[in-house]
Amino acid sequence: MAVMDTQSATTAASGPIARLRGLAARMLGGTSEASVTRRLAGTIFIIRVISAAIAYLAQILLARWMGGSDYGIYVYVWTWVLLLGSIMDFGIAASAQKIIPEYRTAGNHALLRGFLSGSRWMTLTTSSVIALLLAGLIRLLSPWIDADTIVPLYIGCLMLPPFVIANTQDGIARSHDWMQLALMPQFIVRQGLIIGLTAGALALGLHLGATLAMAASAAAVYIAAISQMIVLNRRLAAHIEPGEKAYDIRGWLAISLPILLVESFYMLLSYTDVLMLQQFRPSEEVGVYFAVVKTLALVSFIHYAMSATTAHRFAEYNALGDRDRLSAYVAHAINWTFWPSLLATATLLMFGKPLLWLFGPKFVGGYDIMFVAAIGLVVRSAIGPVERLLNMLGHQRICATAYAVAFLMNVGLCFALVPRYGGMGAAAATSLSLTFETILLFYVVRARLGLHVLAFGKARPAL
Template sequence: MLQEAPQPGCRTGSESVHQSAPADNRNEATGLARFATQLREMLGAIVRAEDDRTLAQRTAFIAFFIRASSAALALVSQILLARWLGSHEYGIFAFAFVTLVLVGGLIPLGFPTAGQRFIAEYTEAGRPDLTRGYVFGSRLFVVGVGTLVAVVGAAGLWLFSERIGGDYVLPLYLVLVCLPVYALMEVQDGIARNYSWIDLALALPYLVRPLSILAIVGGTILVTGHADAVTAGYALIAAVWITGMAQLILLDIRLGRRLPKGRRSYAWKGWTVTALPIFLVESFYMLLTNTDVLVVSLYMGPADVGVYYAAVKVLALVSFVPFAVTAASAHKYAEYNTAGDVARLQSFVRDTVRWTFWPALLASLAILVAGKPLLWLFGPDFSAGYPLLFILVIGLMARAMVGPVDRVLNMLGQQNACAIVYAGAFALNLALNFTLIPRFGLSGAAWATSTALIVESILLFFVAKSRLGLHVFVLDSRR
């Protein structure tokens, strides 16, 4: 059959396909090149930090990197400690360490977080005298409180040592030695964040300190062939004091370059009135996130405490995401609020919520996939904690959906309402722990914590919406 010749200017089907393919390839290449250019420009802007948003992104990225590295380091160190000490001794050390984190985190009485608000406000108002007063006075104050708590705690241990399990007494004495410097580092962390010195705020406590503990315990094993919870306690003392003094010296050097010497002014009444509600918020948060371990130790043995603590430590890898965002953003909320820049504040809050949730979601999914092998690394017995990860992650995701809402409330003068919410969440968590752990064991502790976090997140969302008019939720259609 004869085929009809194509008319001039017309293309056959095969010609059209073959000629359109290069065009598609060119379009695809152009799209990739455009994406690469945009990505390069975005990363360049973050590196240069030409405005507050990109500075916050760069600070958050550095904090994220340090916190992610520290989380990986902490996981490795906890695995090695569990292997070296055994589940029984590891459970004792875990209890002592949680006690240090809990008490040491409360001793500063809210001054680290309040400092992120006050220093930002004083800088905006041009009051370096108040800044100098806060930097000096807050550090001296927490060291004094830490020393007092350590002395009172030692007396309490001496009086009630018979009622405390014999295995726990000496490690708890060792923890008391750490308290003044541990509290000092908490305040210095808050001061350093105001100047975006995130390396100084985080590297020593989250990288150098765990490495020091690991090196000391490992060295002891190499020399003596043995280590226990007491050995780890002595290592903890050395690590806390070395990193604390190093941070003190480095912070003073940097402050000398940024903050000129001059008269100090003190506003103790205003500082205290603001800091105490924040202290209540942080107290209830610390209790909320550590009560489960403490209550488990009341009902179950050290080995069970070790299994539960290992599961918590594995899932703690997710916590570096909100930690990094908060480190970069808290003082900016106060700065924009003081300047009356509502639009900028609302936009920045939306950004920080998104920066919190989506990376936290990806990290959680990755941990759920790899959780069992990670727990097995602690020892064969620790794999029993794998089902706990699925329960605990529910609460973490609920909390990530509202981002750093607690810091938003604290920086914008709503610390009292935030404290009430945290008090309610802690009371609920405590009641659920005492109710569920005797019946369901470790799963009961996990459900108690997750339920309390869900309730807390819902209440914080409504407080931010009703008190500040801020829609602090990851799904915000009003963009």
Template sequence: MTLLQASEKDLPETGSGGLKGLLGKAYELLTSSDGDGRAGRNALIAFMIRIVSAAIAFISQIVLARMMGQHEYGIFVFVWVLVILIGNLSCLGFHSAQIRFLPQFEAANDVERIRGLTATARLFALMSSTAVLLVGLVALHFAQGLIESYYVMPLYIALFILPMIALGDTMEGTARANSWAIAALSPTYIIRPVLILLFMLAAVWFGAAQTAQTALVAGLAAAYVTTVGQFFNITWRLRRRFDRGPAKVEFAPWFRVAIPIFLIEGFIFLLTNSDTVVTGLFLAPSEVAIYFAASKTMALVQFVYFSVKAATAPHFSALFAGDDREALAKFSGQSVRWVFWPSLLVGLTALALGNILLGMFGEGFTAGYNVMVILFFGIMCKAAVGPGEVLLTMAGQQSLCVKLYVVALAANIGLNLLLIPLYGIQGAATAAALAMLVEAVLLHVAVRSRLKITLFVFARPLTARPVREDV
């Protein structure tokens, strides 16, 4: 049996085979009122938002790169990646712990805990990110002599963006837990990048310099406008869905679950962004700009994975809580196909148009085409096992996930430190691709051994009893 035959055999029966059958199953999911249908609709909504987001982000980055030039653009993207990374990590996992708990609380009609958890997550995000802001100000003051002068002022500006990044991620987690896909994703992935571009253009129109510092001030304003608006929107939605009343806070149990999630997602986030960060530490801003342009172009592929991840997490949690092992295995295999085949199509299209797309950023950016090719192979390795870490986390296997990502992150950082000084931006791409391969293999083995599910696009998922590990 060929791989293609195995893949087709594993597709759900819909009255006909091949592409027609797959389309029939997609229609069935999108019109169904059960859990699979809701997850399918959320996946489609998230997918469409990611398509629009990818287009907006790509266009805005082209405009910013052409306005600022390679050097200033390289400074901006390096600092912006740092602020997004640190802002997300400062939540310490509470933003995603909501996705683990809220569907279960709602299924049990435990409204008091829902109120307590959503309020606690917001307050914690603001307090922890503000603490990071204050520590960062002190550290930057005393470390100025060790930092390139062109990074100092952009880093100061970036520190004041941190609280809004953390609160925005928390609002996104609340919305995702309630399956509000549009409210969850559109502020971060559509509204904020549009506002950054508009504020930058307005600043330049009124005479501001076309520099990284100006772009980061635009980012600061956009982050505050977007997050404050999202805060009031999600608060209004929660009050409509759940009546006012007392709140029950169980901080210690929630925190015990949030920390492993923080470690898992932190390692994933570091895996995703460490190449840009290490590139910024070793190479000139102009080379950072080229690498970021190439990786941003390949992000057109990764939005498929993140869209499916955003939609499937609550359903994974509900299936495992309901002990429906057959449905869990079936949905797991389905989620892998949702990731892999669209990723393959988008990736091949991006490579075919690679030089044209990179050329839009400005002169010299086509030097990043080989980076695109290398990253594509790594992305497809990860796509072949789909959202494996989400399945493990929602099944209570946080501790195992932490161990897996310790290994993957160690490999990633070690490879970056080894290859970037030797091979520059191509070394960074190779390190990132190899780290994604390591991650995919570890997730495949872990899901198969603990949950008895074969998480691979060309395999049929198994449905033996999983190992339950409540943390």
């Protein structure tokens, strides 16, 4: 029954998204790769904006309903779930956007069918084993862990397998340009369920602490992932003829593991600031900083939208050997990442105080942090989704190296700045690391691919 309710919610939510997508299509028009990319990226961006509004509302309500300390614990555990859940698929979610187009282009239908089913079974099995090992580790370390954090951490382990499966299904759906199916279950249905379940707990008179909030989040993750699986299986059955399946697990891992390194260091770089704050500063300060990060999330959504739309096309054009088409497409992706990101950043900084006030009056104290945190996001957007370009063209290792260096730099700066400067130090450390990473990736792409991957400074070919 829960799955049916979730599917109904997805169908209902798709109505306004379909209308907005139709409006974007009329505005952008055309059938070229550029037009198709803008429409798909527009769809993704609209979904992420709607999901951001829902997630923002969820965080505001949770912060007000739970209180500073419990909210800080919830944010800490949820950050670990996001971090670990995003890398426990061994890079399969990201590599799907390389493997699936290459199988299609080469006509390897047996391998394609094997990957579509086998990749999900593989990630489900491995993530379940890792989750059990992590639960055992928590038990061993429990004497040194805050007592109020232990049960939420166990619940976090419980939700890791469906979280990983949802990420894998996201990658498969994106490779078929099914952007609504890829994103809506995780970013709209799941967030809506978190609000509904926690509100229901309050209505029943239950105390909404970190444990209950994590339990509600776990239920939402399971329902959204199962619903997505049902719909994805139906679409794949209609899209791909049944037949023999072949499994090249060694080949999948050869592609995926280097991408996993990239994704791992990217996620570590994204969440190091929050995790380091939890170690050195009070939970209330972690909550304030997390509110700042959530407020600036719109900027990263633009980068995410272009990455999700362009990755499998990078792989396709490279497989076809069409260098001119690839170069023009990369330039287009960079322009449509940087300039909208710059505009979004300026808008968010302009309205930052009232947005933070929605979390509670004390959260306004994080407004100054927004300016420092925004620097790294804007600088990073200036080279667009080049990490996807490197991954899709077989340069995963050098990309992972650049991310690793930036991550280590972030850890060192956080150790130096967070104990003394708190959230401001965390924001400065992250922005400096992102700026350094941007410079590294720019030179890597120019040296390896001969491309000028900057939103300005050189004339660009039309697509």
